[in-house]
Amino acid sequence: EVQLVESGGGLVQPGRSLRLSCTASGFTFGDYAMSWVRQAPGKGLEWVGIIRRKGYGGTIEYAAAVKGRFTISRDDSKSIAYLQMNSLKIEDTAVYYCTRDMAYGSGSYGRMDVWGQGTTVTVSS
Amino acid sequence: DIVMTQSPDSLAVSLGERATINCKSSQSVFYSSNNYNYLAWYQQKPGQPPKLLIFWASTRESGVPDRFSGSGSGTDFTLTISSLQAEDVAVYYCQQYYSVPTFGQGTKVEIK
Numbered sequence: 001e002v003q004l005v006e007s008g009g010g011l012v013q014p015g016r017s018l019r020l021s022c023t024a025s026g027f028t029f030g031d032y033a034m035s036w037v038r039q040a041p042g043k044g045l046e047w048v049g050i051i052r053r054k055g056y057g058g059t060i061e062y063a064a065a066v067k068g069r070f071t072i073s074r075d076d077s078k079s080i081a082y083l084q085m086n087s088l089k090i091e092d093t094a095v096y097y098c099t100r101d102m103a104y105g106s107g108s109y110g111r112m113d114v115w116g117q118g119t120t121v122t123v124s125s
Numbered sequence: 126d127i128v129m130t131q132s133p134d135s136l137a138v139s140l141g142e143r144a145t146i147n148c149k150s151s152q153s154v155f156y157s158s159n160n161y162n163y164l165a166w167y168q169q170k171p172g173q174p175p176k177l178l179i180f181w182a183s184t185r186e187s188g189v190p191d192r193f194s195g196s197g198s199g200t201d202f203t204l205t206i207s208s209l210q211a212e213d214v215a216v217y218y219c220q221q222y223y224s225v226p227t228f229g230q231g232t233k234v235e236i237k
Contacts, residue, residue, distance in 0.1 A: 115175055116174065
């Protein structure tokens with residue numbers, strides 16, 4: 001069964017850091033790009049960033065709202081994607097979803113065909 | 126960034142009736158070199174993650190019932206549920222992946 005499981009969420013104070021993990025199973029992790037999408041309480045979906053497969057250069061891009069504060073990485077040997085979140089703000093409070101992204105090519109984006117259940121990040125003092 | 130605008134924000138439809146959701150992009154998401162519209166539709170039920178329904182504007186994801194269909198090109202797109210079922214109550218989002226991905230604000234579908 002194709003599956004993504006996020007972990008690492010929790011309550012954190014503004015300005016602190018948190019690292020989310022996304023563990024994949026049921027597919028060849030290294031063959032796919034991975035994206036992170038977040039959803040603030042009662043709000044819509046917001047793309048956070050993408051890390052493409054190494055075959056397409058492993059390039060990484062971020063939404064403007066998180067650029068310079070968040071870092072996406074991947075460990076293909078462990079089938080895990082990470083989202084390192086630094087200098088957290090109250091407005092970063094959201095459910096964070098890891099997704100499998102069907103992006104083809106070094107500069108492209110794709111549909112997100114597999115989603116994890118999400119992990120909740122609450123930034124509050 | 127491309128702005129995606131859905132209409133309506135919510136709609137109530139009787140069981141068995143047609144539901145239509147519109148999505149408009151602020152610029153074309155059609156890529157002429159491959160004739161694809163870089164547009165997807167997702168369904169999100171309460172307490173669940175989104176689920177991919179449609180990609181390339183009109184291609185149904187595997188396992189998605191054929192009462193769901195997508196149409197449109199360029200900047201104007203539509204998701205149609207031909208005969209609404211109780212399990213279709215959800216929020217539906219369009220998303221473009223032509224450039225930095227953006228989502229519509231969502232359309233809540235309820236039973237009348």
